[in-house]
Amino acid sequence: MFTGDRSGLWLYRALCDVGLANQADSVSRDDGLELKGVYISAAVRCAPPDNKPLPEEIRNCRPYLDRELDLLPNLRAVVALGKIGFDTYLDLLKGRGTIRSRAAFSFGHNRQFEIGPGQPILISSYHPSQQNTSTGKLTEKMLLAVFQRAKRVAFRR
Numbered sequence: 118m119f120t121g122d123r124s125g126l127w128l129y130r131a132l133c134d135v136g137l138a139n140q141a142d143s144v145s146r147d148d149g150l151e152l153k154g155v156y157i158s159a160a161v162r163c164a165p166p167d168n169k170p171l172p173e174e175i176r177n178c179r180p181y182l183d184r185e186l187d188l189l190p191n192l193r194a195v196v197a198l199g200k201i202g203f204d205t206y207l208d209l210l211k212g213r214g215t216i217r218s219r220a221a222f223s224f225g226h227n228r229q230f231e232i233g234p235g236q237p238i239l240i241s242s243y244h245p246s247q248q249n250t251s252t253g254k255l256t257e258k259m260l261l262a263v264f265q266r267a268k269r270v271a272f273r274r
Contacts, residue, residue, distance in 0.1 A: 242263040
């Protein structure tokens with residue numbers, strides 16, 4: 118995920134800078150990238166036209182994310198990159214009955230949400246897309262702050 122694209126350059130550099138990856142970029146499956154206590158997934162698994170997935174595409178991909186979360190029993194933090202990732206994760210939690218309503222959750226950059234006892238902390242972030250990074254909506258410092266927060270949350274004892 119994010120390998121070989123501009124979003125990945127930002128993502129992996131931030132992960133490396135906070136000590137959650139062994140290198141600052143990833144160009145192929147066998148380039149030696151090792152993540153440390155991090156799992157990367159996606160709300161949408163296709164590359165739709167203009168990178169704007171239709172609601173049907175998001176719904177079709179949700180079972181994959183649902184299953185992956187089941188396979189991560191020690192998950193302590195979820196970083197939702199972009200509003201689509203944020204909304205998809207909350208919809209999944211609502212569908213599972215983990216949350217009753219999404220009203221208490223408002224997307225914004227580097228916001229932290231307590232879901233409930235035994236649930237991972239949710240941290241929202243602007244997506245490191247070229248549109249966000251080239252306009253300055255998301256800076257490297259802003260993305261770094263998200264992963265510093267996630268590391269503190271996930272690795273606190």
